[in-house]
Amino acid sequence: MSVDTSSSRPVDTSRPDGHVDGGDAPQNGRLGPLGWLRWGWRQLTSMRTALMLLLLLALGAVPGSLFPQRSADPNGVTQMIARDPGAGRVLEFFQLFNVYTSPWFSAIYLLLFVSLIGCVIPRIRHHAKALTAKPPVTPSNLARLPAYQARELLGHDVQDVLGELHRDLRRQRYRVARYTDHQGRPSISAERGYLRETGNLLFHIALIGVLLTVAIGAGFKYTGQRVVVEGQTFVNSRLAFDSFDPGRFVTDASLPPFSLSLQSLKVSYVQNNRNAIGMVSDYTAHVTVTNKGGGVSRSTIKVNQPLSVDGNDIYLLGNGYAPQITVKNPAGKVVFTDTVPFLPQDANLTSLGVIKIPDGLAKQIGLLGFLYPSEVNSTSGASFSNYPALINPVVSLNVYTGDLGLNSGIPTSAYALDTSKLTQIAGPSTPVHSLTLTPGKSVELPNGLGSVQLGAIPRFASFEIAHDPTQYPMFGFAGLVLAALAAALYVPRRRVWIRAEPKPGGVVRLEYAALARGDDPRLDAALTQLSNFAHQKGTS
């Protein structure tokens, strides 16, 4: 987007600022390598290329909304590939599951930014010159300009009138210069609205700032998720997270060692609106925090109301129930006891949980549990939950025996049970019914393997702990983008010329002309204001 600054060619003032000389074809048929390079650079930094890249960027962002993305919806990607492996491979080949980090998408925006930098640098130079230069010499034929008026004044001194107009223009923050042409006619040349181009340049610079902040910030930020059951404590360290996503430069020492205990998670349900019975109206996690200095404080975390501790923000992202499950061997010895977070499957918190017992019983067993917070039976006999609070909680367990796959060294999810090497011994498709438990109740496992007991059913909260040192620079650049954009779009940049010509009989003929640089809805109005001003001064 180079602006011609050479004085040999007249600058085309009828074009808006930031106007671009579109595809300049090489003037000479034969170009050296340097010539081609220069030609290529001019192509890349032309407005037409920038426009094409903008359109490509918009188009390139579309597939990321049509196909599930690994970053936002990894399960969706897995399911899609499982459903149609062939299509999955094709999509994978074009990186359509990772659009926004893919080389082709990156190429578009990086080229766009290179083009932008190539455009902005010469414009900064040009603008710096314009900021220190005098307004241009008054053109000889003002009537040819887009806004033009001529009026005559009687019985006034030419210099007095021009002086008044000069002061008025200064009051309106025009930069003013006085010229006299070869016929001896005095004129005023004025220009205003340099802020328009300043804003335009700052807007683009701030966008570069945003991109750099994102790029640099990615190395220093981290996010981690952790499920915490009521009564449990979590210590901020890499190993304590269920999942952790650190930037390149994050080390273990980057994590301040605060700890967080979840005292309780209070959930309120809508009760007075029959259209929303059972809808959650509020989640409040009551927590106790020990910061890295050892200070202990009680606090709350809500959705939309994170808690800030030692430069980390703690968000409440999810919740559910974590039934207390105890498994004993036939001799009555406890082989497993823990609160097991069950993952919610629907709005009424029907939840799914997995318990794996590799040791202590005659065989390895796996339990696949369903929790119904308010269990009712459908006419077909199937259980479901009709309310998310614990009104009539029931846990039903399907029991499997065999190889849990925990000894192979391959990491497995704690929330999934791989049943491929397991034999089901209780639940649907076996002669034995699922084990049904209510709080405090204990039932025998099939085949005399032992017993299972359900204790209390506390809630769990799933927290996200995030550290992002780029928040404030980002905020600054975003503010600059908006302010600069407003200046670039709404500050009118215009040139105004006024020429005075003494006529016989004490008449002064005043010609007013104006030229908008960029959109300027009030160009004519500005001229009329000036000519009226001179007329009033003249007649008073």
Added chain:
Amino acid sequence: MTPLLDQISLILAYSVIAVYVCAFIGYTLDLGARASAAVQAEAPALVAAAGATMLAPPPQLETSPPRAGRGARAGFALAILGMSLHLAAVIVRGVAAGRVPWANMFEFSLTGSLLIMIVFVFVIRRTRLMILGPIVTGLVVILLGIATVGFYVPVVPLPPALQSAWLVIHVLVALLATAFFGIAFAVSGSQILAAWQEKTHRLRGRAARVVAALPPVEKLDRLAYRLTIVGFTLWTFTLMAGAIWAGRAWGRYWGWDTKEVWTFIIWVVYAAYIHAKATRGWTGNRSAWLSVIGFAAVMFNFAVVNIFFSGLHSYSGLK
């Protein structure tokens, strides 16, 4: 109390549709009348232009637009009446809900279409661009029709994710930006039609005269640009406020959620529109098409993304 107010708001919304349909008819009749008048008016206008002199008293800022005909005056009066009922419907819905009336699809449409009407009235008062009358009232009737029939949900309290001051500002500014883009779309559409007719003369008879009564293409182009830059500024704010809210609610300010993606696409399309205005070969008709594409993306983002795409912004309230 709430269900009663909710019903009153819905009945008001139905009445608004009826009144806007009448406004639409008024504006359409006016276009017809204007088309017949255009034939007779052409000759004197030419004479007047030739008679202007440079030493004449200061010219009017804008050549004074033609006086509104009876149909247009009726259309305008009905539009104002409809807007008062519309405003009442929005306020009653807000009172029924005990919060801002823009938290689900029905409410977005109800409030958003009111904002479109407000921007429309403002623009038509200043420009007398009468073709906006049938286009905008027609568009709003369709929007409100879909909203009342397809999107209506009874008032329910806000889910925790929407309990934030950002709901007030982020969504309101997004709707306002949409209103500006919508009117700009109507202007750009007229511009494309006028340019097409100028080039091909494919339209004949009354339709041709309706198009001939439009202001010059350049004037439409400038108007569309001025509306779009306001929309673009508001949209930039929407995008940023959304990012700040996302940072507050989800722990990251940008995550390429479906809604974020489309908000970004729309921003880039309108940025391209503004750049096209300064690119040789792209001014005029081509940039007008970008404005049309931009508004199509806005509507897609509003309707299709809210209802059919999964993502964190699934706030249609529809099940």
